[in-house]
Amino acid sequence: MNKVMIVDDEPLVREFLKLHFSQNHLDWEVADEAMDGQEAWEKLQEQRVDLVITDIKMPVVDGMELCRRLSQIDHPPIVLILSGFDEFSMAQGAIRYGVHSYMLKPMVKDDLIETINQITDQLERKSREELAFLAMKNISKDSQSQVVKQFLKALVSDSSVEIKALYPLVFRLKVQLIETEGMIMVLDLHEDQLAMKGIPFSDKSIFRFILNQFASELSEESGGMGFVFLDEEQNTCVLMTGEDKNHIKQKCQLLYEKISSVMLTNTGVTVSGALGSYESELFQLQASYQIASRNLHYRLFLDGPTLFDELTLLNEQPRLNALELTMSSIQFALLDHNEIVYSMAINQYVDKMEAFSVSSVLKFGIYLIRRLAKGMNEHRGEVLERAYRHLQKNFQQSNVEWTSESTLILFRETLGFFTSGRNEEPNPVNEQDIVSRVKAYIYAHYSEPLSLALLAEKLGISSGYLSQIFHKTVQESYIKFLTRVRMDQAAKLLKAVPPEKVYDVSDKVGYVSVKHFSHVFKQHYNMPPGEFQEKYMSAQRGN
Known part of the structure; x- marks a missing residue:
């Protein structure tokens, strides 16, 4: 039951209000009354009420001073001021102390009922929110962390069902995912190194798990530097936030260097990373993720572990654009079963390679099969594994000399594992x-x-x-x-x-x-x- 204290130096007003509550607001209890602000203040030190109804002009301590004192305590009660017409300007001035509302004397019964009902609704909403918040706080920190990670995965993957389910939970947890600006950093292993080491396709997930664990641990050791999570491709992603762009970029660079060093020391595999765009809105982070994922493709052209930033790779952008256009031609040719276009597109794809080292051929081959696998609805994992195994087997033959011709043959053989078929986008009418x-x-x-x-x-x-x-x-x-x-x-x-x-x-x-x-x-x-x-x-x- 809600509790109210009535503060007025006129006994008739106090009696009127007590009678009003008993007749019109059965969910309220008049917990106490006072003749002036000082008496009310002393009583409020001993008990908690939800609402204080107070007059303005009273002896000893007036209503304005009482409002000022109440505004300075933690979790103050709601305050409703009663005032005569000549006190109206004073009552308006009390709004700076967080007063809910004020009413002119003599009070109109219907207006008073409506005001108390509004306050009741406000208290009920507040109570529901507090209960929900307490329930969420009782969830373990590990569970809360999993909720946030799963939400971020859904966000960057644009999974509407999971976003709808998880965002209210994140909202209730009051997790501050973005301070002023945020950015997604994507990290991934150099798969060509894993292939050369003879690591089976099915075991790559182990190395991705290790990368994610190191990233999470190093982030925590650095004072919670970023939110670490996995995307749908099991790449490790980091939501990095900060006060400004330079601050965010410096934090990304520092965390990347730590992760890269630890991975190389413990697994012998290097890691590259890429930065997305800076965003100030939570639901724009998908755009940041898309840019980071694309920037990661620049490792096709460069050797060694690198943290890629789009601004530092302006000279390489035309080359990546041309490669992606050729990749799209291959995909369409496979869907249409057009062997002429397919053959031309494969030739163009190989032409985009400037070197035919083992590392370069493997990187371009893995990129090719991963892009084609994204367009598959059925048997994706099975086909991807078979194509990967075929690539890997060819590099275990030490007598192969990689040229544009041998690379072209390998890629044509590998593409034979893929079949067409995808769902078309619906065409809304209005x-x-x-x-x-x-x-x-x-x-x-x-x-x-x-x-x-x-x-x-x-x-x-x-x-x-x-x-x-x-x-x-x-x-x-x-x-x-x-x-x-x-x-x-x-x-x-x-x-x-x-x-x-x-x-x-x-x-x-x-x-x-x-x-x-x-x-x-x-x-x-x-x-x-x-x-x-x-x-x-x-x-x-x-x-």
């Missing part, structure tokens, strides 16, 4: 209607955990297709639109009377971290939310 429904859902649910994958699932289409048509129709990305809606609502809440606290506004517009909310708000309005609120209130007082 793009405008889809976008309208998405916008309507965002307006209604902007305060909740939202993702492009979740919205796409509700509409029965892929998130990639939804992203494409949304950007084409609205002329801005889904995440920019969602951010704009949230920032518009945040500004309205900050302008409200009584004004909302910044941390409450952050929560109400869907942000786990106040720091992250403040960073995004400052980017949007060129000032922190606190300054924005103060400027607006100053302008209102001036009027």
Whole structure:
């Protein structure tokens, strides 16, 4: 049952309010009463109440001073001020102490009922949130860590079902995944070295597990440097956050060097890594991951372990673009069973190789079969293993001299293990209607955990297709639109009377971290939310 304390120097007012609660609010108990602010303050040191209803003008300690004192304690009660007409300006001034609302005397019964009902609803929501938070805190740290890792895997893989299931849990745990900006770093083994060592395809997962374990341990030893998780390909990924881009990049470089050194010492296998883009929104991390995954392909052209950054590889971009275009031609030719195009595409693929060392041929061969395997729906693992074994067997023959001709023969033989077949993207009939429904859902649910994958699932289409048509129709990305809606609502809440606290506004517009909310708000309005609120209130007082 909720408890209220009534503070007023007029006995008739106190009696009226006690009678009102007993007749109209059976879920409330009048726990105590006081004649002035000092008496109320002393009693509140001994007991906890959910609501304080107080007059403004009282002897000894007035209502304003009582509000000020209450605003400075941990977990203060909700405060409702009663005031006469000539005290109205004073009551308005009390909003800076977090007062919920104020009512003019004489009180109107219906208005009082509505106000208490609103406060009751607010307390019930708060109670449910606290219970949910306590339940989540009781989960072991290992379990919480697994939830976060699985969520990040789903996020970068664009798995709408898992995102929908896991994001509310992460939200409840109050895990701050991004401070101001974040970036995905992807790490992977040099598979050509494993192949040359004769490591079976099925045993590569062991080495990937070792890499992930070392990365997790080194991250923890460095003070929790990044969130380490696995993607769908079992590559080790790290979500690295920080105050600015240079800080994030330095942390990535430091962690990569530690991981690379430990892996080489313990397994004899080197590791390369790649950095994605810097993002300030959680659901943009998939874009960072996609860029990092692509940047990792630059190891095809360079020997030795390297941490690749797109900005440092501008000269190699045309070469990778051409290679990927040729790879697409091979995939389409296989699907269409077009032997002429297929033959030409394989020749072009081999032409992209500048050297025919054992390492280079193996790297290009492994890249080829992995790309083709991604397009398979059935027997993917079986076909990939057979193709890998065929590649590996050819390098165990020491008498083979690798040239463009011998490499071409090997790749043609290897491609024979693959068959075509993939599901086509559905063709929705009304793009405008889809976008309208998405916008309507965002307006209604902007305060909740939202993702492009979740919205796409509700509409029965892929998130990639939804992203494409949304950007084409609205002329801005889904995440920019969602951010704009949230920032518009945040500004309205900050302008409200009584004004909302910044941390409450952050929560109400869907942000786990106040720091992250403040960073995004400052980017949007060129000032922190606190300054924005103060400027607006100053302008209102001036009027």
